[in-house]
Amino acid sequence: MNLSLRTSxxxxxxxxxxxxxxxxxxxxxxxxxAYCIISGLPALLxxxxxxxxxxxxxxxxxxxxxxxxxxxxxxxxxxxTCSVAIGLPxxxxxxxxxxEIAPAPLSRIVSSAIELLAGIPSVIYGLLGMVYIxxxxxxxxxxxxxxxxxxxxxxxSNMLACVCVLVVMILPTMVSVSVTALQAVSDNxxxxxxxxxATRLQTIFxxxxxxxxxxxxxxxxxxxxRALGEAMAISMVAGGVVQMPLPxxxxxxxxTQLVSEMGYAQGLHREALFAVGLVLYLxxxxxxxxxxxxxxxxxxxxx
Numbered sequence: 132m133n134l135s136l137r138t139s140x141x142x143x144x145x146x147x148x149x150x151x152x153x154x155x156x157x158x159x160x161x162x163x164x165a166y167c168i169i170s171g172l173p174a175l176l177x178x179x180x181x182x183x184x185x186x187x188x189x190x191x192x193x194x195x196x197x198x199x200x201x202x203x204x205x206x207x208x209x210x211x212t213c214s215v216a217i218g219l220p221x222x223x224x225x226x227x228x229x230x231e232i233a234p235a236p237l238s239r240i241v242s243s244a245i246e247l248l249a250g251i252p253s254v255i256y257g258l259l260g261m262v263y264i265x266x267x268x269x270x271x272x273x274x275x276x277x278x279x280x281x282x283x284x285x286x287x288s289n290m291l292a293c294v295c296v297l298v299v300m301i302l303p304t305m306v307s308v309s310v311t312a313l314q315a316v317s318d319n320x321x322x323x324x325x326x327x328x329a330t331r332l333q334t335i336f337x338x339x340x341x342x343x344x345x346x347x348x349x350x351x352x353x354x355x356x357r358a359l360g361e362a363m364a365i366s367m368v369a370g371g372v373v374q375m376p377l378p379x380x381x382x383x384x385x386x387t388q389l390v391s392e393m394g395y396a397q398g399l400h401r402e403a404l405f406a407v408g409l410v411l412y413l414x415x416x417x418x419x420x421x422x423x424x425x426x427x428x429x430x431x432x433x434x
Contacts, residue, residue: 164412171409174198174402183406189373189383191392191400198403200388204410206376207384210290210365211358214297215305215351221298222305223340223347229306230313231335242310249303257367260296261288265368268292272379285381288370293382296364301354308353312346313339352422359414362386385411 175183178198186199225245229238265287272289276282316339324334340347370381371391383391388407396404 167405167409167412170402170405171412172406174399174406175409177399178403178406183403184410187373187375189388191396191403196399198399198406200385200407200410202373202375203383203385203388203407206290206369206382207359207386207411207414209376210293210297210382210384211355213294214301214358215354217294218298218301218305218354219351222302222309222350225302225306226309226313227335227340229310231331231339245303245306248299249307253300253361253364254367256296256300257364260292260364260368264292264295268379275379283380285370285379288368288381289379290369290376290382291378292368293365293384296368297358297361300361300364301357304357305350305354308350309343309347312343312349315346316342349422352418356415356418359411359418360386362390366390385414 183198183200184204185201186197187201188197188199189203190197225241229242233241267287268289268291269284269287272284272287276284320338320342321334324338329338365384366387369383369387371383371387372381373383373388374380376382385407389404389411392400393404
C-alpha cells in the first residue's frame, strides 16, 4: 500500500469515526428531548399549562391536589438573574486583569485557581454554603427582623444563600469565556488606540472591552444556563419552601423541586414533576437558542 492510498484510508476512517461520534451526540439530544416531552406533556395537558404556570400553590398530596409552580419559576429566574448580575462585573474585571494587566506568571497562577473552582463538585459548594454562608445570613436575619411577629425565620437557608453559592459557581464559566473573548481581540486595535494617544485604561475599557462584548454575552448566557440547572448545591441552602421568593425567605427552585420529591412521588404527582422537568428543559433550550442566535449575529473583532 503506497503512502497516498494509506493516507486516504486513514482520512476515510477518521471521517466515519467523527461522523459516528456526531450521530451519538445527536441521538442523545433527541432521546433526552423525546423523553422529557413524552413524560411531562401528559401532566401538563391534564393539569393545564395555564393552571400549572400561574397557580402559586404546590400541594400534590392534599385532598384536592394543587400543582402550581409560579413561585418556583419565579425563584429560579430570580436566583439566576441576581447571581449573573453580581458575577458579571466580577468576571469582567477578573478577565481584564488576567489578559490586560497582570504579569504572565501571576496570570497563570490566577487562571489555574479559577479553573480549579470549575472542577470542584457542586456538593462541596453546597456544604460550604451550609457551614459558612447560612449561619452568617441567619445572624443578619435575626438583627434585621428582631421583634418581628410576621417574619418566618429561615435559619439562613434562603434566597440570598442561593445567590451567594451560585455566584461562586458561575464565576469560572464567565471568566474563562470572557478571557477567551478578550484574547481574541486583535492587537492592531490596541496599537491603533495607543497611537491615537489613548491611555491604557481608556484602551481597555473603550476599545478592548466593547470589541469582546459578543464573547462576554456568550459567557452570560452559559452562566444563566448553569445557574438554572444547578440542583445539589442549591437544595442544601435554599430551604425548600414553595413561597414568594423574598431575600430572607426559604425558597424552592425548579431543580430542587425535582430533587426533593421525585424519590417518593407517585401517580399524578410524579407526572407533574416530569412536567416541571419539561419546563426547566424548555428554559435551557431557549437559552441555547439565544446563544446560537448571538453567535450568528455578533462577531468578535479578530485579526
